[in-house]
Amino acid sequence: MTAATDALAPSTLRRGASRTGARIALDIVFSVVLFVGTIVGVLALVTLIWTILDNGWERLVADPAAFLTSYVSRFPARAGLKAALVGSAYLMVLTALFCFPVGVGAAVYLEEFAPRNRVTNFVEANIANLAGVPSVVYGLLGLGIFVRFLQMGPSLLAGALTLAVMSLPVIIVAAREAIRAVPQSIRLGAYALGATKWQTVRRQVLPAALPGTMTGTILALSRAIGETAPLLVIGLPIVIFSLPNDLRDPVSALPLLIFDWTSRPQPAFAAAAAAASIVLLALLLAMNAVAIFLRNRYTIRW
Amino acid sequence: MASTPPELSITRRKARTGERLIVNALFVCAVLSVAVTVGIIAVLLVDTVEFFRESSLFEFLTGTVWAPGQGAGVDGLYGVWPLINGTLMIGVGSIVVGLPLGVLTAIYLSEYASPRVRRVLKPTLEILAGIPTVVVGFFALQFITPDLLRPIFGADRVFIFNAAAGSIAVGLMILPIIASISEDAMRAVPSSLREAAFGLGSTKRQVSLRVVVPAALSGIAASVILAFSRAVGETMAVTIAAGNSPKMTLNYFESIQTLTASIAQTVNGEVAAGTVRYNALFALGMTLFLMTLAMNLISARIVRRYRQVYS
Amino acid sequence: MPEGRTPVEEDEERHETRIADALKARPVEDRAAAAAETVFRLDDVHVYYDRFLALRGVTLDVGKNDITAFIGPSGCGKSTLIRCLNRMNDLIPGARVEGKIEYHDQDLYGDGVDPVEVRRRIGMVFQKPNPFPKSIYENIAFGPRVIGMKPRSMDDLVEQSLRHAAVWDEVKDKLKQNALALSGGQQQRLCIARAIAVSPDVILMDEPCSALDPVSTARIEDLMDELKRDYTIVIVTHNMQQAARVSDRTAFFTAEAAEGTGDRTGLLVEYDRTDAIFTHPTDKRTEDYITGRFG
Numbered sequence: 011m012t013a014a015t016d017a018l019a020p021s022t023l024r025r026g027a028s029r030t031g032a033r034i035a036l037d038i039v040f041s042v043v044l045f046v047g048t049i050v051g052v053l054a055l056v057t058l059i060w061t062i063l064d065n066g067w068e069r070l071v072a073d074p075a076a077f078l079t080s081y082v083s084r085f086p087a088r089a090g091l092k093a094a095l096v097g098s099a100y101l102m103v104l105t106a107l108f109c110f111p112v113g114v115g116a117a118v119y120l121e122e123f124a125p126r127n128r129v130t131n132f133v134e135a136n137i138a139n140l141a142g143v144p145s146v147v148y149g150l151l152g153l154g155i156f157v158r159f160l161q162m163g164p165s166l167l168a169g170a171l172t173l174a175v176m177s178l179p180v181i182i183v184a185a186r187e188a189i190r191a192v193p194q195s196i197r198l199g200a201y202a203l204g205a206t207k208w209q210t211v212r213r214q215v216l217p218a219a220l221p222g223t224m225t226g227t228i229l230a231l232s233r234a235i236g237e238t239a240p241l242l243v244i245g246l247p248i249v250i251f252s253l254p255n256d257l258r259d260p261v262s263a264l265p266l267l268i269f270d271w272t273s274r275p276q277p278a279f280a281a282a283a284a285a286a287s288i289v290l291l292a293l294l295l296a297m298n299a300v301a302i303f304l305r306n307r308y309t310i311r312w
Numbered sequence: 313m314a315s316t317p318p319e320l321s322i323t324r325r326k327a328r329t330g331e332r333l334i335v336n337a338l339f340v341c342a343v344l345s346v347a348v349t350v351g352i353i354a355v356l357l358v359d360t361v362e363f364f365r366e367s368s369l370f371e372f373l374t375g376t377v378w379a380p381g382q383g384a385g386v387d388g389l390y391g392v393w394p395l396i397n398g399t400l401m402i403g404v405g406s407i408v409v410g411l412p413l414g415v416l417t418a419i420y421l422s423e424y425a426s427p428r429v430r431r432v433l434k435p436t437l438e439i440l441a442g443i444p445t446v447v448v449g450f451f452a453l454q455f456i457t458p459d460l461l462r463p464i465f466g467a468d469r470v471f472i473f474n475a476a477a478g479s480i481a482v483g484l485m486i487l488p489i490i491a492s493i494s495e496d497a498m499r500a501v502p503s504s505l506r507e508a509a510f511g512l513g514s515t516k517r518q519v520s521l522r523v524v525v526p527a528a529l530s531g532i533a534a535s536v537i538l539a540f541s542r543a544v545g546e547t548m549a550v551t552i553a554a555g556n557s558p559k560m561t562l563n564y565f566e567s568i569q570t571l572t573a574s575i576a577q578t579v580n581g582e583v584a585a586g587t588v589r590y591n592a593l594f595a596l597g598m599t600l601f602l603m604t605l606a607m608n609l610i611s612a613r614i615v616r617r618y619r620q621v622y623s
Numbered sequence: 624m625p626e627g628r629t630p631v632e633e634d635e636e637r638h639e640t641r642i643a644d645a646l647k648a649r650p651v652e653d654r655a656a657a658a659a660e661t662v663f664r665l666d667d668v669h670v671y672y673d674r675f676l677a678l679r680g681v682t683l684d685v686g687k688n689d690i691t692a693f694i695g696p697s698g699c700g701k702s703t704l705i706r707c708l709n710r711m712n713d714l715i716p717g718a719r720v721e722g723k724i725e726y727h728d729q730d731l732y733g734d735g736v737d738p739v740e741v742r743r744r745i746g747m748v749f750q751k752p753n754p755f756p757k758s759i760y761e762n763i764a765f766g767p768r769v770i771g772m773k774p775r776s777m778d779d780l781v782e783q784s785l786r787h788a789a790v791w792d793e794v795k796d797k798l799k800q801n802a803l804a805l806s807g808g809q810q811q812r813l814c815i816a817r818a819i820a821v822s823p824d825v826i827l828m829d830e831p832c833s834a835l836d837p838v839s840t841a842r843i844e845d846l847m848d849e850l851k852r853d854y855t856i857v858i859v860t861h862n863m864q865q866a867a868r869v870s871d872r873t874a875f876f877t878a879e880a881a882e883g884t885g886d887r888t889g890l891l892v893e894y895d896r897t898d899a900i901f902t903h904p905t906d907k908r909t910e911d912y913i914t915g916r917f918g
Contacts, residue, residue, distance in 0.1 A: 033515060034515075036517060037515050037516070037517045040517040040520075040521075041424070041517070043416065044416050044419055044420045044424060045420070046416075047412060047413050047415075047416025047417060047420070048413075048416060048417045048420045048421075048433070050413055051413055051417055051436075051437065051440060051484070051487050051488075051491070052433070052436055054440070054484050055436060055439060055440045055443075055484075057451075057455065058443065058447070058448070058451045058455075058484075061450075061451050061454055061455045062447065062450070062451070065454060111341075112341045112344055113341075115337065115338045115340075115341030115342070116338070116341040116342040116344065116345060118338055119335070119338035119339055119341060119342040120342055123335050123338060123339070124339075124342065126716075132346075133342055133343065133345060133346060136345055136346050136349050137345050138608075138612065139349070139605060139608055139609070140345060140348060140349060142538070142541060142542075142604055142605075142607075142608035143352065143545075143601065143604060143605075144544070144545025144546070144547070144572065144600055144601075144604055145545070145547065146545065146547045146572050146575055146576070146597070146600070147352060147356075147545070147597050147600055147601050147604075148352075149575075149579075150352075150355060150356065150575070150593065150594060150597040151348075151351055151352050151355050153355075153579075153593075154355035154356075154358070154359065154594070155351055155355055158585060175348055178344075178345060178348065179345070182345070193753075195749065195751065195753035196753060196755060196756070198711065198714070198749065198753065199749065199753040199754075199755065199814070199817075200755070200765070200769075201711065201714065201742060202709065202711060202742055202746060202747035202749075202818070203742065203743075203746065203765065203766040203769070203770070203817065203818065203821055204739055204740070204742040204743030204744075204746075204766070204769070204770045204821060205739075205765075205766070205769040205770075206328065206331055206739050206769070207331075208331045208334055208335065209769045213765065213769065214755055214765075217757075218756055232442070233442070235444075236442075236443075236444025236445070236446070236447075237444070237445075238444070238445065238446050238547070238548045239445075239547040239548055239572070239575075239576060242576055242579055242580065243575065243576075243579050243593075245579060265444055265446045265548075268444075268446045268447065268450065269446050269449075269548060269551075269552070272446065272449065272450045272453060272552055273552065280450075280454060283450055284450065284454075287446075287447045287450060290444060290447065291443075291444075291447065294442060294444070298442070310756045310803075312756075312803075319824075320726075320727045320744060320824055321729070321740070322726060322729055322731070322736050322737065322740045322741045322744060323729075323735045323736055323737065323740065324735055324736070324737035324740065
């Protein structure tokens with residue numbers, strides 16, 4: 011027999027077949043492992059949401075109006091979200107007011123006006139680093155500078171400034187991406203008409219970059235609302251029986267309340283914490299839905 | 313030479329100072345970010361120095377007991393190692409949970425999943441990433457420990473607050489980071505490499521494990537370091553789930569305390585400004601800041617290096 | 624079958640016939656008149672990108688109300704040169720111009736010259752139409768607003784510009800619609816209208832028809848003939864027949880490799896009245912190009 015037919019001899023084929031069999035088995039095992047590995051994450055999320063709902067749904071629907079409009083109390087059945095919810099709302103609006111203009115301004119400068127030199131590189135590297143600083147360290151910044159050095163005390167103002175500083179790098183990155191997505195041909199068209207750089211940026215680039223920037227800002231704010239550590243560190247109160255009238259007034263926040271109730275031993279407080287978590291998650295869901303809606307509706311398809 | 317009629321003159325006419333002011337204002341916005349960093353460093357440094365003026369730096373770096381005093385004087389023990397121990401336990405534990413799950417998810421998304429599955433899976437991961445940490449902490453306390461760890465390992469072995477629950481909680485939070493960055497790295501591997509391997513008769517498994525993952529390794533490594541940095545900085549979930557007992561241990565079923573949890577616990581109680589306990593906060597903050605800064609820089613360098621490979 | 628003619632020669636003859644037809648199709652008056660006034664005077668202009676010499680030794684005049692065409696193969700610096708005429712080249716990092724470019728006896732690159740003022744006088748239409756992602760009305764109104772024109776009626780100015788660019792009838796009922804919804808040819812005429820709205824002195828066109836279909840191209844070529852009554856036009860084109868059809872004077876560029884580096888530097892070969900260039904070019908390189916033997 012020749013070498014060629016040797017290769018096709020039954021014995022050879024059988025050897026090859028067993029190698030193939032082992033290969034196929036490994037392939038199947040691997041696919042299963044992949045699937046399991048992926049599904050665990052999904053399952054965890056589902057379990058988490060289920061746990062929250064299971065623990066908190068009854069508490070929430072028992073008397074939602076009372077839950078949302080009562081202040082805190084020693085008695086879990088009477089405790090409510092009022093101060094915390096309103097506080098979080100005020101914080102979010104004020105935070106947006108502080109960090110949106112500064113963040114967009116910084117992004118515009120870095121993308122459109124900054125010369126390519128070492129100073130610019132340093133500023134960019136600095137922003138990238140800030141994005142990775144733990145939120146609790148931002149809390150310490152807030153405590154040392156806003157609460158104590160500038161003597162704002164644990165107030166709405168201090169809280170909003172702290173959250174704004176924390177959200178700043180995220181907004182800058184989002185705005186820069188949106189500005190970068192505007193094609194250069196638009197800028198060239200404007201320059202060729204005799205528009206100055208700022209006129210071009212203000213009237214063509216920024217409006218075109220606005221949807222993407224808004225989406226990024228809303229996402230950054232939704233992260234800020236869920237943050238507890240910075241507000242805890244600057245000392246915002248959990249027990250408070252009034253709503254803020256002034257920037258200097260103390261204010262509570264929803265995640266702070268959830269933390270407090272979770273830390274209490276009574277099971278009824280666990281239910282209250284879960285109910286509050288449902289409210290927080292619903293709020294986040296609404297914000298993200300708005301962000302996605304904005305992105306889908308208003309993004310320019312070049 | 314006849315003078316040019318004014319409508320054809322091209323010399324600068326208006327000063328345009330308004331525009332220059334605006335650009336300056338924008339520059340200030342950009343520089344504000346540097347001010348933030350300076351502010352962080354200044355705030356941490358000032359009170360850290362204060363702290364070490366009253367408490368021993370030597371003890372801080374070598375002591376194995378962290379027991380802050382209640383009074384105004386230096387009547388507590390401030391050795392940082394139990395907190396570093398706790399932080400590292402959570403860090404490593406969360407990587408043990410998050411890395412395999414994250415990489416497997418990334419491989420699945422990058423190499424196996426159909427567009428329809430991707431459209432569902434990616435938002436799911438984003439939702440997981442968006443769950444506030446207090447809520448994850450609640451989940452750890454109300455489900456992971458009582459319904460997962462205790463049934464499996466025994467209620468007498470597993471403390472109510474334990475490092476394992478904290479690790480799982482944080483692991484779930486960093487899973488999306490690892491999955492998303494690793495998936496990006498894998499997708500960046502040129503398809504020509506895959507096609508070459510397929511052409512030689514490899515199966516999808518072999519291509520994934522022998523071609524794609526090794527090629528994306530630096531991206532995966534960067535994602536791990538970034539995730540570890542995030543785990544180190546994580547506060548609320550570990551405070552709720554892992555407890556507030558600083559100690560030197562390797563038992564994951566015991567309660568421990570991390571750097572972040574120690575800060576949270578201190579501010580949660582009454583602490584007067586200017587006391588050693590107060591200043592200790594900033595010493596811990598400085599430690600955290602330096603740790604995460606180092607890790608973020610390393611991760612960024614790895615990312616930059618791997619991006620060059622394909623450009 | 625005619626004897627002694629190779630397919631290549633047949634092809635060349637067809638090509639020459641097309642050019643001749645194009646020349647004949649031009650309006651009679653243009654063929655005789657010489658340019659009354661010089662708008663641009665270029666003297667030994669070199670253009671560098673960092674160390675790379677993209678274009679060397681260009682000397683030519685552009686006449687008022689002329690249509691001047693820059694033709695030549697790819698990569699010989701035509702677009703680079705036209706971008707220098709309205710200082711759009713400034714926007715490319717590392718770009719540097721040596722030599723003299725005079726605009727109405729003013730040094731275009733002199734001290735005290737404001738590129739923004741330059742671009743108000745010298746407009747540009749780009750290869751790929753680039754309307755703003757706004758309404759048609761806003762596209763036209765943008766220019767006058769930013770340069771501080773205060774027309775008695777913006778509506779009238781918009782209408783005039785659109786009429787002058789031969790696109791008014793197609794868009795007059797949808798001025799509020801997004802400009803990106805128009806067809807390619809309409810978008811390009813919109814860009815021409817946009818350029819006209821600021822009352823420029825010169826309109827530069829960088830291959831304005833290369834992204835368009837033949838029908839749109841023909842419309843724009845017809846338009847150019849009307850436009851030159853009010854504006855001076857300089858056009859870069861890859862299409863020789865187009866140059867032959869519309870331009871009064873034509874400049875032919877080519878690129879030559881530098882010794883050693885292999886980098887190709889553009890240079891001006893020949894510049895003359897269009898019919899002269901196409902019927903009796905003086906340089907062999909010009910002749911090779913227009914007879915289609917290369918490029």
